[in-house]
Amino acid sequence: MEQIKNWIAENPTLYSIIAYVLLVVFVLILIQLLRRFLRRQVSDSTARYKSQKGIEIIGYVILILLTFSYFTGNIKDFTLAIGLFTAGIAITLQELILSIAGSLYIFIVKVYKPGDRIEINGIKGDVIDVDSIYTTMMEIGQWVSSDNYSGRLVKLSNAFVFKGPIYNYSQDFPFIWDELNLPITYDSNVELAKSIVIKIASNILSEFTASSKSQWNEVVNKYYIEAAMLDPTLAISLTDNWIQFNLRYIVNYKRRRSTKHLLFDAIHKKIKTTNGEVTLASTTLELIKIPEVKINTD
Known part of the structure; x- marks a missing residue:
């Protein structure tokens, strides 16, 4: 124990990094355990899906808060760090932030949900999953006629909910x-x-x-x-x-x-069965006059 204390005193930065990594691993393992528990205990597929997504979002929020509090140490520094962090990522991670904001918008406003058939950004399909970054769809159409599955899975950034219209085939009125x-x-x-x-x-x-x-x-x-x-x-x-x-x-x-x-x-x-009283039509050509043809045998 004395040797461990001495090593920690000599390498405080390395100890902090190792402790932080272990803390993150613990939270991630806890999230997965809770997801597996809900998967086994909740029989309704809709409730099971929403509860698992809720646990995942809460876990990520906890990780972000733990990261700031661990490396700042007090409320004053924590507030300053939040401001600096927000200013930095607003420039470098615009698309990622917009995707996360889009996922919250989809969840709160209920723009669409798994099971809905939508068309967004020119892509039509059935929504099969919505996570914090992407919406996953089973594509419909393209080289396949009518409303049939093409067989391709499409992952679309949630940021597209802010960039154009969303056509929902099933919400409120299916x-x-x-x-x-x-x-x-x-x-x-x-x-x-x-x-x-x-x-x-x-x-x-x-x-x-x-x-x-x-x-x-x-x-x-x-x-x-x-x-x-x-x-x-x-x-x-x-x-x-x-x-x-x-x-x-x-x-x-x-x-x-x-x-x-x-x-x-x-x-x-x-x-x-109408015996010719009703007949289906087809494109026809009517020949009015055959032009005269003169042949010179000389």
Whole structure:
């Protein structure tokens, strides 16, 4: 013990560094132990995720406070150190600070959360994790058509919440409006075609329509927004080649592709049973006059 005391007296700086490293290691180990304990004890996935993130943030805050208090020693020096430290990192670590501030903004304001489908900085996907620096997303789209996963995980700095718009597909109102265009020939029975499309749409979309109406009322009460038409609507327009049927309807944001498939499939099968009264159109060319061709045999 006497030798240890002498070594500490001869090397105070080295002792302070070793003691500080041991203190940091102890706090980090304690954070991991608490995270593992919560992972085993909390059964609900949402509560487990939030509690683990809370422990992680609290641990980092404690480490920062311990660092300042350990190397300054008193409140006066601690306040001065905070000021100098803030001025220094404000210049050198702007992006990192903005990312941390963004994570707090996301958590407090609830801009989005794991499980939401968002589009930010031109990237669309499902949020699968939000930490103190990055938001991790499962990417949607790119070379894959419709709202399908591409298979890539995207890590995006939380600082982007301050740099542009954030499109949230699922927060408050997990439904979106979609459209289906159908070309019908001019010699078709238009009224019969309209009744077919509306009837099929009403049957297939009844679940989404009923669910969306109650949630839309909550959105209207929460935000300054007018009431919207949630039932399927059909509009027609005339083109050079056919009558364009435009069906507008509401659908769950995760079932947009499968619902459009059901609509097209059911409408196509029903039109086939009309015995030619309703016909789907395609691009056609009408030849008005064949030009005369003169051949000189000389």
